[in-house]
Amino acid sequence: ETGVTQTPRHLVMGMTNKKSLKCEQHLGHNAMYWYKQSAKKPLELMFVYSLEERVENNSVPSRFSPECPNSSHLFLHLHTLQPEDSALYLCASSQDRGTGNTGELFFGEGSRLTVL
């Protein structure tokens, strides 16, 4: 496997469910990101992890809980979501320091979430 992979690709959940989105990067990067993409809105940065430490949390509701157990894996735990949370959730990775720092993010294919 290469690049950034996200699972599941599609997820439908009720407002009382608990589910998780998973992201794995095979690029040797040291930073990982969650972005939310809703229709007719710019991509919104949710969380950033650098060297497995959360460095940015953009006022995201607590019903979204990120976890970064190591530099290759990132999770987004979901509980008691609202219908307006339905969106495409994109994971990305980058090399933030040292050799290979080109500033760009490498994205996965996204997880399409529908909250009923």
Add this chain to the structure above:
Amino acid sequence: AQTVTQSQPEMSVQEAETVTLSCTYDTSESDYYLFWYKQPPSRQMILVIRQEAYKQQNATENRFSVNFQKAAKSFSLKISDSQLGDAAMYFCAYRAWGAQKLVFGQGTRLTINP
């Protein structure tokens, strides 16, 4: 706060023609990166081209080139010899040097007419 603006929600072009997508940004930083990403219906965001602000020379990648005007804070993307596979959403993005955050514009949907 840094912002990125794409004023063209939709554009269309005939196959083999040239099209230019506009992007402006606002920042007080002097060192930063600018990017154009492409998002086809398959949803994966793919980097098209990248520009470092300290470089005066405009970046070029095959049929894709940019017109970077630092003083005007403008960063347009020119696609030459448009192909059907170029149809996608195109996002302009900004990242300050040393910052974690990549800030995106609203996107431009590009349609290629055969």
